[in-house]
Amino acid sequence: MDLIEGSGCYRRPPSTSLKVGGQEVGISGLTEVIEKGLQHMDDSDDKQKEVLLAELKARNYVPGSVQGEYMRAVWNEYKKFRQHKKEEREESYMGVPREEIPWFPKVDPSKCSGCTSCVEFCAQGVFFFAEGKSHVVRPLNCIVGRSSCRSFCPEQAITFPSSVELRENLKKLRGKHSVKE
16 A cells, blocks of 8 residues: 555555456556566466466455456456557567568767657667667667657657558568468
């Protein structure tokens, strides 16, 4: 439980309701339960369920007679977040392995003023600032088709392949991997 600053009172973590056995049930700390599960998303489903159940029980009373119902509800909610997290990693894009897609920024060091706006803007960790310049250090973390960081660069030092090049490359790669359009 968290202490409400200056009040001397404790407050419960926010509650979220889920359908458990056909009824809406408040789940305290659901966000934290799911976040803990996501730390194990590369483990087996059984391990993830074990972590979720332990975290759920640490924050809520879960009667043994309906434990399975609670787990089904939490698991279904968790899977939505896990899918979103996996998509963020972007291991593939439209059925094409990400490492084969030539989509990532390039920084022209002669134009880069070292303002770090790209480093600060990019939530994917694509850029790193060193020696007074921004550098692309994790190109495959770049989200395919997105180039918003380019507009944050006051020196226009960031470039990407054109959208035409991207479409042509994706078409070839989908053919190579037998992915239907």
